[in-house]
Amino acid sequence: MTTHHDRLTAFRAHLATQYLDGFIVPLTDEHMSEYVGAYARRLEWLTGFQGSAGGAVVLADRAGIFTDGRYTLQVRQQVSGDDYDYVLVPDTSMADWLGANAAAGARIGYDPWLHTRAFVHEMRAALAAKGAELVAVAANPIDAVWSDHPLPSDATLIVQSDDLAGKSSAAKRAEIADWLGEQGADATVLSALDSLAWTFNIRGADVARTPVALAFALAHADGTADLYVAPEKVTEAVAQHLGNAVRIHSRDAFAPALRALSGKQVAVDPDRAVAAIFEALEAGGATILPVRDPTVLPRALKNPVEISGHRAAQLRDGVVMAKFLRWIETEAPKGELTEIAASDHLQALREAAGAVDLSFDAISATGAHGASPHYKADAESNARIEPGHLYLIDSGGQWPDGTTDITRVVPVGTPTAEMRDRFTRVLQGHIGIATAVFPEGTTGGQIDSFARRPLWAAGLDFAHGTGHGVGAYLSVHEGPQRIAKPNYPGGGPSEPLRAGMFLSNEPGYYKAGEYGIRIENLILVERRDIPGGTEPMLGFETLTFAPIERELIDVSILTEAELSWLNAYHAEVVEKIGPALDGEDRAWLIAKCAPLGRAPSGNR
Incomplete structure (x- = not known):
């Protein structure tokens, strides 16, 4: 089968042999992962969609592809409108669409290992209202x-x-055991891959760009654990590291183990564990406590070693970015460089500097491609980076001591006045987050508008969150913290920000068909002492150090405080990464980070 249309046709024919009138196709895997291994990329194989959030429903005579505002352009480039309806969520939910399009009496299939229990209940209710049935x-x-x-x-x-x-794995398991005692539970299910990696202090290579291993676990109230993983993946060194308190079983033994927990009180995260886990526990007679995975918050609150390692990784990454930005500035105006060649060069620089992997596939986008926030260049779309356009590069590295994520925009040739205005407004929003001071208990949703206000003043906005959590040599997207509008896709209330959390700071602006702008640094939530203040306060430490393009800044728009922040930031960039550069690279960095002033000659 050579086309996605052929695949859809064959899939429908197979569904008919299974007495199914439709099927729900999510993007995720058995661990509710955002980024999945090649074996689990069923949505991409069937539809062609390569985004990191979405789903599809295939009926006998109609199909829908569901994405949020980040993928409005991308989904139309990758998925045929002849085969699929483009459905924007949350404007229209999958349940709404199924309720409107499924026929009475229809049998709609789903894989219980790929959906949460809440999702299954929602779909079942929507179909029942039409006299249709959801079938596992x-x-x-x-x-x-x-x-x-x-x-x-x-x-x-x-x-x-x-x-x-x-912190040792034994210490982490002891903390989980204490938590289980507080909950009155005998065990908890750990199914999220980053939770497993963090708890057992292991990493893996089962998912591209995310150093995790395919496994499940049961952590018990006595501090022991059962780890369900392919035995051939466990080396002698890993076995010694885990010790006798961690029992190793095959991955296939996980579901039977759940069914064997009769009479036990088992804590399960309803947002991170799939429906099949709940069904197996219920079938075995366990009592389920639906509570959040106990590793989620401790994993998000980085300890001093993790913070120190991240700072070190950021400095190495900043040196790489400085070399890359100087190279792009030199090569791009020649008009021969392509998006893929540019990102390949950046990847080579990171690897040469000691990065284990990328933290995600780079978003290397010129011109109109930059207007798609999650664009991914491929052989068909790979465009030349030519004068007259903006080039956006969003990339990151997986270093042994930290995970990085940075976005910069470079003008190729002379930028227009509109480009400079939009870039400067995005910069103002970025500074608004970087300089925010707020009381304990504040959520990311409450400060999201700090990043949008300069754009709103011009009647503009952007259709993605302002910031996501970041792991410690783990997932580049990590919860529960985020900075986003409360109704942003992802659901649930926004988490209070706490000292020790890593986040991104990445406002943007996108003009369809022309260009995209995003400025992204990583930040650390830290405590702030305010002289004379009576409330415990928090703020952000900026962790990323690389030049912000001066050619795109309209200084006349900036306030004195914003200009002061920018000049201080650039001075710190030179101070922190300058010593690791020499020759032309160092001279370029110093010139790029020279203070900007109010005089016209200082604007550019």
């Missing part, structure tokens, strides 16, 4: 028509030493 399948029907379906990765586990983790 024992085997995913996409796999039956995916002829070259890849197997799950067989990469071995890697030990994350205590010197990098800052």
